[in-house]
Amino acid sequence: MKSVVAPPHARRWAALAVLSASLLLVVMDMTILNVALPEISADLKPGSIELLWMVDVYSLVVAGLLVTMSSLGDRWGRKRMLLTGFAVFGVASVAVLWATTPAAVIAVRALLGVGGAMIMPSTLSMIRNLFTDARERATALGVWATMAALGGALGPIVGGLLLEHFSWHAAFLVNVPVMAVAIIAGLILLPESRNPNPGRWDALGTVLSIVGMVGLVYAIKHLAKEGLTYPPALITAAVAAVTLTWFIRRCLNRPDPLLELRLFRSGSFTSGTIAALTTSIAMAAMMLLLAQWMQLVMGYSPLETGVRLLPMAVGAGIFSPLAPAIAERIGARTVLAGGLVVAGLGFLALWALPLGYPSVAVSLLLIGSGMGSLAIASAVIMSGTPAEKAGSAAAIEETSYEVGGTLGVAVLGSIAATAYRSELPAGAAEAARESLGGALETAGAMGPSGASLAQQAQQAFNDSLVLTSAYGGALMLVAAAVIWWLTPKDLDLAKAEH
Template structure:
């Protein structure tokens, strides 16, 4: 009898993959590289501009093509992974990322680099949702899954912080090509490791491929990202942004309608009816908005106001990554004590306080204040670990691809919105501090005045050319003031996000026991 009961228990208990933690290491290492690639280019841009001499439009595409391709293909990539195998798509992503990185050796023009960045975007789109959905399938025990997602979240944070440091260190000794070539050996190792330790998984409910849905999702997401970016750069009346908005609304509206009325949709929108999943998506969106805008503006302040080198700036940005890297793996344990709802909403509230510190701390703004702000924002990023656990735990295993795509899409949109909305707030305040009348009084008029009002980098360059030290000083003061007001806007946004997450998250929800 005892033997029979033991046999029954073995058959009914979830089977734990013995290689699951080794598999997590592979998934986290790949995510680390993809996250680093999102920020490493910021450090390499000056060297790239010096050698390739891209025009202003080409430079814009070098920066923007990667997130555009990633956002456009996330839904399609998750659908492909569900249908043809998540391990297969992940390894395809590794190979694409590695080959694209190696191709940089043959690049001698801006269009060539744009092509390489687009290929990297394809690889990134195949990798990112696959890592989340494979964690959902690797870790059948909810408690272990929460810990695994915490570690995964810390890799995303650490990768974002390490990107500028790695880029700065490489560029001190090698050409800008090294910022790409560093990916090649890592992806080669990841390919072999994935083949050895990761199990294959796919959705058994995946039906016929939705070709029209694929086209609608790609067109709609790319148009939405373009609309956000153009509104942020050119204002609410920009014709290109308005046209992109119409295309995005039409394509995505049709896609959502199609997804809701098909038995086997490319993306299961109906998952968003689950309050815990929606709360996790809001946490991902809010965190991404905050992180993207904070890193962009604070990095500029460190280099152009304080006078740090790119490598020094990268090192001084580390408090956010360190705080998130330490707390993300611990988040499930904290949630077990105080509740997942408290950790998610409380983390976002901490991030909001970090933004507000830029405004409320005594003037003048110093690095000590900025370090405090970055640390609090990093604590807020740790809440993403519980948000990810809420998203993945509240969706069935066969829908893990859709859940992963929803979260990654929220994260990508958040990055674009952060730069567009919060970056625009800072830009408006900065321009207000550099009126055309003041510039004319310094002898700066016409295109030079417009360039000075467009960016702090432009103002410093104009000041150096004209020998106008007063212009550089006023521009730096104006940018510092803009960063302080940006803190208010970002703080309010994160506190609103915290309130929304608190209201949406079911009371008593546990990410270590929910399915």
């Protein structure tokens, strides 16, 4: 029986502006960190593990809490959850003023992750409920995806501007006034929505999802860093396997699951999720490496780095809003798979062309243009999802992004680190072997005799960047083939279920 279509909300486009602005800020905050990392490292002197935790703890916390927060939002109210997330994000950003150690910065990033876990699924699930017309929903999700791309571009530029004039703390404090405005605008413009029949709260499922996801992300990080025989990571991986298997079985056997995993029975839903996961894997590692390459190899300032990352935003900004209209003409499957092919070619351009900023600019433009397909990925995921299950769909998509980011930094980042270390002299100092920043600092302390070490380290980093881009490109092309196979040929987003 076809569900009754709810009337469109009168202020849905104004509400979309608030939701998109909140997404813009969250994504900006993630990319600002990449630009601020060198100054944080110079000030606080974190070890390699602490540095990885600064990058990864946000994803770890978000991945662990997304399922719980999305389900709570379905019950408590998505507007309430979103505004609470804004408040937590703002408080965490102020707390950076007291962060004088690497551990304190990690704690601030973890609290930001709590706020992000409240914000991210709320924006998607509210869009699903605000826009009852499928064509309007696809357009709204295209705008949402464009804001994500712009956030990725504006983060380094805003971060660079702030770091030109202030300490690295400003990269966090910029969130505070924006969050205050978002709370006020959200109170006025956003409607409340929730699942009218949420069922009983699954307390055991909540614990299983948190333990399983945190354990999974921790295991990925440390197995990649320490090797496949590292006992704590192996134990954590076993715990994650048991708890997530238990959680999945519990969700499949309950009429009112914490997470509606039966959505994966749809090929289009699965293909959209794979697109989100693989893109995030490739992008997380490459953006981290490119930010370091621009500053530590090319010698650009943080602001110059941000400006030089703009071609990706230009490509995404052009194609994200156009993707739904293009999909109407040539099909959602073609746009989704084709976008990943274009992004994959962008990664392979770094591998095939002589490494320098011109080839990087070409690569970023292709990657950004391909990422425009993610507007379709969100629309495909939401197209066949009933409104009452929007929280589960949003949680699955955002979990894909967060787990993908962690996998990218852990796996592709480890490939880059291994390639970098393999090209350094066996007798190089441990600090030089840990990171390019450590090598340049060691070389500087050596005086004129350190020039050779600095040159070797920069060349090793160049080679590791090129190798990692080849792996990222191959991953995107494989994902494109899988998505072409999974996505129904006749999928029409304009005629999707309401």
